[in-house]
Amino acid sequence: MDPRHDDIERYLNNQMSDAERHALEKRALSDPFLADAIEGAQSVTPAEFSSDVKTLHEKIKVPASPWKVSLRLAAGVVLAVALGWLIWRSPGTATETAPVLSERSGPVAADTVDQTKDQGKAVESPSTTEAKEHVAQAEPKKEPVAEETNQPAPVEAASGAAVTTAEPAPLAATKTDRAEEEAAPYDRKASAAPREKRLAPSSRRITGTVTEAEDNIPLADVVVRDITTQQETRTRGDGTYSLPVTTENPVVQYTFPGLQPLEQRAGNEVPLNVQLKDDAAQRSEVIAFPPSNWSSSTADDLRLAIPSQGMPQYREYLENNLVVPASAKAAGVSGKVTIGFTVDESGQLKDFHVVKGLGYGCEEEVIRLVKNGPSWNAAHYRKSHVASTVWVKLDVPPGR
Amino acid sequence: MFVKSKDVSQTDEELIRLYREEGHLHWLSTLYLRYTSMVYGVCLKYLKDREAARDGVMQLYEALTHDLRKHEVTNFRGWLYVKARNQCLMELRSKKHQPSEGISPFLMENGLAEHPEQEVMLHQDTPRLEKCLQLLAEPQQRCITLFYLEEKCYKDITRVTGYDYNQVKSYIQNGKRNLKNCMEQHGS
Numbered sequence: 001m002d003p004r005h006d007d008i009e010r011y012l013n014n015q016m017s018d019a020e021r022h023a024l025e026k027r028a029l030s031d032p033f034l035a036d037a038i039e040g041a042q043s044v045t046p047a048e049f050s051s052d053v054k055t056l057h058e059k060i061k062v063p064a065s066p067w068k069v070s071l072r073l074a075a076g077v078v079l080a081v082a083l084g085w086l087i088w089r090s091p092g093t094a095t096e097t098a099p100v101l102s103e104r105s106g107p108v109a110a111d112t113v114d115q116t117k118d119q120g121k122a123v124e125s126p127s128t129t130e131a132k133e134h135v136a137q138a139e140p141k142k143e144p145v146a147e148e149t150n151q152p153a154p155v156e157a158a159s160g161a162a163v164t165t166a167e168p169a170p171l172a173a174t175k176t177d178r179a180e181e182e183a184a185p186y187d188r189k190a191s192a193a194p195r196e197k198r199l200a201p202s203s204r205r206i207t208g209t210v211t212e213a214e215d216n217i218p219l220a221d222v223v224v225r226d227i228t229t230q231q232e233t234r235t236r237g238d239g240t241y242s243l244p245v246t247t248e249n250p251v252v253q254y255t256f257p258g259l260q261p262l263e264q265r266a267g268n269e270v271p272l273n274v275q276l277k278d279d280a281a282q283r284s285e286v287i288a289f290p291p292s293n294w295s296s297s298t299a300d301d302l303r304l305a306i307p308s309q310g311m312p313q314y315r316e317y318l319e320n321n322l323v324v325p326a327s328a329k330a331a332g333v334s335g336k337v338t339i340g341f342t343v344d345e346s347g348q349l350k351d352f353h354v355v356k357g358l359g360y361g362c363e364e365e366v367i368r369l370v371k372n373g374p375s376w377n378a379a380h381y382r383k384s385h386v387a388s389t390v391w392v393k394l395d396v397p398p399g400r
Numbered sequence: 401m402f403v404k405s406k407d408v409s410q411t412d413e414e415l416i417r418l419y420r421e422e423g424h425l426h427w428l429s430t431l432y433l434r435y436t437s438m439v440y441g442v443c444l445k446y447l448k449d450r451e452a453a454r455d456g457v458m459q460l461y462e463a464l465t466h467d468l469r470k471h472e473v474t475n476f477r478g479w480l481y482v483k484a485r486n487q488c489l490m491e492l493r494s495k496k497h498q499p500s501e502g503i504s505p506f507l508m509e510n511g512l513a514e515h516p517e518q519e520v521m522l523h524q525d526t527p528r529l530e531k532c533l534q535l536l537a538e539p540q541q542r543c544i545t546l547f548y549l550e551e552k553c554y555k556d557i558t559r560v561t562g563y564d565y566n567q568v569k570s571y572i573q574n575g576k577r578n579l580k581n582c583m584e585q586h587g588s
Contacts, residue, residue, distance in 0.1 A: 005434045005436070008438065008441060022547070022552060033438060033477065033480075036481075037440075040444030043445065049437075049444075052450060053436060053437045055454070057433060059458060060458075060461055061429055218494065238494045356486060357482060358482075359478055
């Protein structure tokens, strides 16, 4: 089916016969993957493309010998080096760096909210023994090291932790770390100081990223609230947040329209990354986003876009009227399709686009459903109607 | 030991199965190498930057190392495309720090053309096809005829018509779509 992996290069470099060229062009007309690939490849010179592909091939190629060093291990080593540097740089905070780091990769790596919850519980347990144990375990290894500025020992300890815990989501880990670094380099330091003493509650910030569990999409504008003080903030566009807290182990609540709310005891882990998931029993999900000019400091008078007959009825409509395309049935595809669209000031629906698709006509079907479906009321903000984005996520069941 | 010719003969699905069973990266890399240039092309198209696109290819590879172990993937090629595109769009979106507004422009068209459609034309109902062909704008008609009936490649068509490559491509794409719409409207 896929003739040759170097087709694109041969095409670009005029190494194909006219008949071959025609065949490839014809294929591209009904194969968006190939069409996109060719279009992208044509945006650089053939020489650039070939040399880049060659570089990539060299990086990707893994010989057939059974060597066990994986990408993940490499990531672990990078983490370990970074850790070593941290320790070297700031001997004062060395005691808590290691446990924090290993816990940090924990929530990032957690696949489900349940896992994250469990972790939260472990930390929250009355005596917080577990957290203390972490510190206790780490201390003997690190204390002398920190003084001597001698790196090997903690590096090894940390690389072990990183390799095991970072396993499920190395990508997510690097991403969120970076995001956090950019977003709040100061926060980490600020929160590190009081934590180290573990004494009187003082002001610090909880930072992290909120993502949607299934697609791992960063969620913007999630309300993040300390339920004891009612202090709240909202996540930024990349899903990160930074919530000032004043109590020792506050319970943080995350709410987002259309997803299950989550409460999480904030222990000492940094960042506190959580995943919100949709109700497994639900076949549809509708997420209305705030308008683009909305800022979290004036949250008060925002009303999100909503189907005029109400959300439950709307979801019922979606679920009951979906017609699985014959091509999807034939191909045996099933799963979630997410489409996005804009509800403009007057409540008209436009700018339909696919956020996540399955192919085989499924996206078109969901778009059709929404287009022909019940009407919407526009979002309302600062005393006027405004355009805003809505995502509809619908489960396409396996064909019968 | 693994012989090269053996790798070539394995289907994507067999390689995935081997990777899942043995957990050896060799299988995954063999599989991914088949698509590296395509994924890179897709990344280039969306990210419009060589370095970002190269990073994208490697990121996706890393994501595959666990995704393929967790999920059952039946149509790898299609799945990979969706995954690659989503990753690029996420990247673009996170750069813009905007949750959802940034992705619409090009997604629509491509998203809707997601699946390989059957070749409708030419194999059926020639009189109607001819009629629809007549209705196309002149440049589209000309390019479509050269491409489908005379089986000329884009390069040849540019030579014959004087249009440039991108014009030829878009005439054929649009012409094909119009033709298909026309055939459907006048059918049944």
